[in-house]
Amino acid sequence: MRNPTGGRWPRFALRRAGRLLGSLWVLVTASFLMIHLVPGDPVRAALGPTAPADLVLAHKQELGLLDPLWRQYADFLSRLLSGDLGVSISSRLPVGETIAHRLPATAQLAVAAFLLSVAVAVPIGVVMAVLTRRGRGRRAELAFTGTSVVVGAIPDFLLGVGLVYLLAVQTHVFPVAGLDGPDSYVLPVLALAIGPAAVLSRIVRVEMLAVMEADYVRTARAKRLTPLRVHVVHALPNAVTASLTIGGLLLSSLVAGTVLVENVFAWPGLGSSIVASIVAKDYPLVQGTVLVYGVGVLLINTLVDVVLALLDPRSAIGES
Amino acid sequence: MRALRRPVGVAGLGLLALVLFVAAFGPVLWGERATVVDTGDLLAGPSAEHWIGTDNLGRDLFARVMVAARLSILLALAATAISLVLGIALGAAPMLVGRRLGRLITSAVNVLVAFPGLLLVLFFAVVFGVGARGAALAVGLAGAPAFARLCHTLVAAVSERDYVAAARIAGVSRVRVLLRHVLPNIAEPLIVNATMAAGGVLLTFAGLSFLGLGVQAPSYDWGKLMQDGLNGIYVHPLAALGPGIAVVLAGLAFNLTGEAFAAAPGRTRPLEAAREPAARTAPVAGTSLSVDGLRVTIPGPAGPIHAVRGVTFTVGDGEAVGVVGESGSGKSVTALAVAGLLEPPIRVDANHLVVAGEDLMAAGAHRRLGTSLAVVFQDPMTSFNPAHRVGPQLAEVSRFHQGMSRKAAFARAVDRLRAVRIGEPGRRARQYPFEFSGGMRQRAMIGMGLMGDPRLIIADEPTTALDVTVQRQVLELLAEVRRDTGAALLLISHDVTVVTDVCDRVLVMYAGRVVEELPAKDLRTLARHPYTRALVAAVPDMETDLNRPLAVIPGLPVDPTQVPSGCAFAPRCPFADDHCRAVAPALVAGVACHKSAEVGR
Ligand code: SF4
Numbered sequence: 054m055r056n057p058t059g060g061r062w063p064r065f066a067l068r069r070a071g072r073l074l075g076s077l078w079v080l081v082t083a084s085f086l087m088i089h090l091v092p093g094d095p096v097r098a099a100l101g102p103t104a105p106a107d108l109v110l111a112h113k114q115e116l117g118l119l120d121p122l123w124r125q126y127a128d129f130l131s132r133l134l135s136g137d138l139g140v141s142i143s144s145r146l147p148v149g150e151t152i153a154h155r156l157p158a159t160a161q162l163a164v165a166a167f168l169l170s171v172a173v174a175v176p177i178g179v180v181m182a183v184l185t186r187r188g189r190g191r192r193a194e195l196a197f198t199g200t201s202v203v204v205g206a207i208p209d210f211l212l213g214v215g216l217v218y219l220l221a222v223q224t225h226v227f228p229v230a231g232l233d234g235p236d237s238y239v240l241p242v243l244a245l246a247i248g249p250a251a252v253l254s255r256i257v258r259v260e261m262l263a264v265m266e267a268d269y270v271r272t273a274r275a276k277r278l279t280p281l282r283v284h285v286v287h288a289l290p291n292a293v294t295a296s297l298t299i300g301g302l303l304l305s306s307l308v309a310g311t312v313l314v315e316n317v318f319a320w321p322g323l324g325s326s327i328v329a330s331i332v333a334k335d336y337p338l339v340q341g342t343v344l345v346y347g348v349g350v351l352l353i354n355t356l357v358d359v360v361l362a363l364l365d366p367r368s369a370i371g372e373s
Numbered sequence: 374m375r376a377l378r379r380p381v382g383v384a385g386l387g388l389l390a391l392v393l394f395v396a397a398f399g400p401v402l403w404g405e406r407a408t409v410v411d412t413g414d415l416l417a418g419p420s421a422e423h424w425i426g427t428d429n430l431g432r433d434l435f436a437r438v439m440v441a442a443r444l445s446i447l448l449a450l451a452a453t454a455i456s457l458v459l460g461i462a463l464g465a466a467p468m469l470v471g472r473r474l475g476r477l478i479t480s481a482v483n484v485l486v487a488f489p490g491l492l493l494v495l496f497f498a499v500v501f502g503v504g505a506r507g508a509a510l511a512v513g514l515a516g517a518p519a520f521a522r523l524c525h526t527l528v529a530a531v532s533e534r535d536y537v538a539a540a541r542i543a544g545v546s547r548v549r550v551l552l553r554h555v556l557p558n559i560a561e562p563l564i565v566n567a568t569m570a571a572g573g574v575l576l577t578f579a580g581l582s583f584l585g586l587g588v589q590a591p592s593y594d595w596g597k598l599m600q601d602g603l604n605g606i607y608v609h610p611l612a613a614l615g616p617g618i619a620v621v622l623a624g625l626a627f628n629l630t631g632e633a634f635a636a637a638p639g640r641t642r643p644l645e646a647a648r649e650p651a652a653r654t655a656p657v658a659g660t661s662l663s664v665d666g667l668r669v670t671i672p673g674p675a676g677p678i679h680a681v682r683g684v685t686f687t688v689g690d691g692e693a694v695g696v697v698g699e700s701g702s703g704k705s706v707t708a709l710a711v712a713g714l715l716e717p718p719i720r721v722d723a724n725h726l727v728v729a730g731e732d733l734m735a736a737g738a739h740r741r742l743g744t745s746l747a748v749v750f751q752d753p754m755t756s757f758n759p760a761h762r763v764g765p766q767l768a769e770v771s772r773f774h775q776g777m778s779r780k781a782a783f784a785r786a787v788d789r790l791r792a793v794r795i796g797e798p799g800r801r802a803r804q805y806p807f808e809f810s811g812g813m814r815q816r817a818m819i820g821m822g823l824m825g826d827p828r829l830i831i832a833d834e835p836t837t838a839l840d841v842t843v844q845r846q847v848l849e850l851l852a853e854v855r856r857d858t859g860a861a862l863l864l865i866s867h868d869v870t871v872v873t874d875v876c877d878r879v880l881v882m883y884a885g886r887v888v889e890e891l892p893a894k895d896l897r898t899l900a901r902h903p904y905t906r907a908l909v910a911a912v913p914d915m916e917t918d919l920n921r922p923l924a925v926i927p928g929l930p931v932d933p934t935q936v937p938s939g940c941a942f943a944p945r946c947p948f949a950d951d952h953c954r955a956v957a958p959a960l961v962a963g964v965a966c967h968k969s970a971e972v973g974r
Contacts, residue, residue: 075480075484076484076487079481079484079485080488083496084496087496087499087500090500091499091500091502092502098502187716187717187718189717189718202625202628202629202632203621203625206572206576206621206624206625206628207621208576208577208579208580208620208621208624210580210583211579211599211617211620211621214599214603214613214614214617215614215617218610218613218614267755268750268752268755268756269755269756269757269758269759270758271714271750271756272748272750272756272757272758272818272821273758274714275712275714275746275748275750276743276769276770276773276821277739277740277741277742277743277773277774278743278769278773279740282773287758287761290758290760290761291758291759291760294760302489305487305488305489306489306490306491308489308492309489309490309491309492309495310489310491312491312495312584313491313580313583313584316583316584317603327495328584328585328586331495331498331499331503331586332503332585332586336499339499343492343495343496343499346492347488347492350487350488350489350492351487354487364760
């Protein structure tokens with residue numbers, strides 16, 4: 054604590070990078086082991102019971118399943134480092150190509166939904182906190198918590214179905230499915246964003262309520278600033294840092310949520326392809342997709358920690 | 374059953390009972406209808422006979438939704454049970470398998486928790502294959518890390534406790550300690566969380582079946598029904614929405630029930646409106662602070678708390694007045710009230726309350742106090758905003774109230790930091806509060822008050838949170854600031870020595886009232902109130918160690934929700950008689966005691 058500015062950032066970077074690498078290793082190893090954890094013969098299961106034995110053998114050879122395990126692992130890692138994710142069993146296309154082709158649509162969906170939910174949730178949470186602090190506005194509080202609990206409990210794919218029914222089938226305002234022009238983004242993004250927005254606004258409210266009772270907010274009031282300035286300049290940054298941790302979790306679950314929503318809207322992203330490949334037992338494709346999703350989640354978590362450290366310097370030196 | 378007293382709890386438990394009933398008896402009651410194929414009535418819309426229509430084989434969908442309840446709920450409960458058991462095993466592992474291995478498990482859990490549940494579910498779905506059993510295992514395993522983390526935290530908290538340590542020392546085996554001593558103590562939060570998790574699992578499972586990875590035909594759960602319904606959403610939307618509504622209701626039933634049990638806080642009753650409009654009185658001339666009949670009421674779960682019950686005093690220009698009393702005497706509330714820092718629903722009434730020339734009972738006075746009133750709070754560690762640098766926090770006063778530019782205000786902040794003797798003020802002003810020591814922060818807080826031109830400084834226990842040597846420095850700084858600026862001081866403290874050293878005059882508070890008011894130099898020798906005497910007696914002599922806690926005055930302070938009608942000190946007073954217990958003494962000639970003449974002798 055004496056000279057915290059000195060080695061603070063390098064140490065933080067080192068520690069965070071270490072954690073990222075550790076998690077990456079777990080992810081890579083788990084996706085490698087996935088195919089070996091499948092009970093029975095995975096290739097036989099993928100090709101079906103009628104496939105001739107030599108075809109099964111050929112596939113096994115191609116997947117390297119006949120080598121000793123350590124050798125397979127080493128090959129897997131070295132191929133991964135050179136960006137080679139293998140070849141899909143069913144389509145015979147390189148997995149990397151398929152993913153590169155489908156990833157942008159998924160990423161756009163997730164990012165748009167995240168931005169929308171933050172843009173909606175933060176102002177709502179702050180306003181509700183100010184309105185309901187210290188037991189004021191009981192009715193507003195009850196209505197708000199009630200709505201957000203119910204909305205938060207509706208899974209995104211169901212919201213998607215509801216939205217399709219209301220805004221596409223009934224009124225034809227937006228297209229039912231597919232990715233075709235900016236209009237087609239509206240429903241999937243809404244379906245993904247509404248739930249997280251409800252949860253996040255509750256969290257922002259609770260954090261704001263806690264922060265508004267803090268001593269330093271009292272200090273700000275003792276400076277006789279306007280309430281707006283007290284809330285926005287002094288309370289909000291502290292509430293945001295606390296909400297951000299959970300916001301990060303929300304963002305990564307939103308990434309996973311795309312899987313379901315993409316299937317509702319026949320969105321040409323990774324989500325539709327991972328489900329199809331699980332059903333088809335196309336292991337190389339599943340492996341690659343799981344890796345990409347996992348890496349995405351890890352990068353988001355790291356990004357959140359970095360932003361957190363920039364906003365609140367204490368978090369960078371803490372938790373050693 | 375506190376949860377049952379809240380509408381959320383009633384709604385949750387009611388819904389849950391309904392859902393469980395349908396799950397138990399659904400197949401019995403509707404099983405037959407659900408399988409009747411009616412080829413003359415395929416994909417029909419809602420009608421009196423088929424409430425939400427029929428499917429592609431003409432089977433009644435409402436009946437199918439009801440029948441599907443059992444499988445949906447059973448699978449969700451099974452998956453939750455897997456998560457719970459595995460989570461407890463992983464979470465309690467550090468306690469069972471020793472430090473090294475335990476560490477490893479904990480960090481593995483931490484890595485896994487970072488991945489969203491659905492991703493883990495998909496991973497395990499690959500391993501276990503498509504189908505109901507595989508999906509249950511997948512969802513169960515995927516939920517385990519979150520439970521493990523929760524269980525780990527709970528176990529860590531419980532194993533600190535004495536009885537667990539005692540059992541360990543007594544040589545009870547680790548597994549036994551876990552089963553007999555630890556688990557029963559963490560059961561409640563675990564069950565509450567499991568209930569809420571079951572709601573989430575239900576939704577996840579519906580999602581899996583919806584994707585075609587969960588329950589397979591001819592079996593069906595709600596997710597499967599939705600999947601079947603989605604294809605026909607153009608012609609027959611209810612086929613998809615009906616089972617969806619069932620899923621949401623069932624999920625809510627679990628969520629609300631868990632939530633109601635998790636947080637059943639006591640309600641505080643709001644205060645009734647002010648009783649009588651306070652009689653207006655005029656402030657005393659030549660004072661920096663003049664208050665008459667100050668009353669502060671705080672709403673509480675057991676009725677209103679009368680924290681301050683009619684306090685009248687003044688602080689003359691340039692004068693230093695101390696307020697002493699035990700915690701709970703209302704002295705800090707008084708300080709916050711006269712500083713204008715109490716907010717509704719706390720109610721502040723007074724016949725007048727004039728601070729630094731501003732009438733706080735009138736609107737708009739607060740803003741002008743920004744430069745004429747300085748407030749120093751008790752805990753310097755928490756009184757600065759951790760998200761902003763120190764300099765700008767000081768500069769804000771000048772920018773906001775004196776219209777200075779960012780640069781000029783910052784220069785003034787640096788200058789004020791120098792004035793409160795902070796070394797290298799230019800560098801310090803660019804640091805965050807956490808880089809300051811406690812004493813430095815308190816000095817910076819005083820510096821913040823000096824950004825304006827204070828007529829009055831209100832200091833609420835300014836030295837309580839500090840080391841003895843630092844206490845001295847801060848008190849000296851306060852004295853010096855008063856010498857330089859001529860500001861008056863209202864010093865709140867539980868420490869008689871501090872107050873006698875710094876102040877000209879002392880108010881002694883007890884149970885929300887001033888019980889005695891006298892010159893500081895007379896406090897030790899000429900006190901006439903039994904409480905003041907006890908307070909002074911608790912500090913043996915002039916050479917008292919400031920670190921020493923106040924010696925105990927026999928008996929407990931008054932419960933602020935039930936102030937007696939007579940003298941509030943009577944239960945602890947050696948002089949008390951029936952008259953004392955019946956009639957509250959008024960503050961007359963500086964003392965509020967029926968027997969002051971007797972006591973003073
Ligand atoms: S009024 Fe009576 S009970 Fe109260 S302090 Fe005086 S002697 Fe004690």
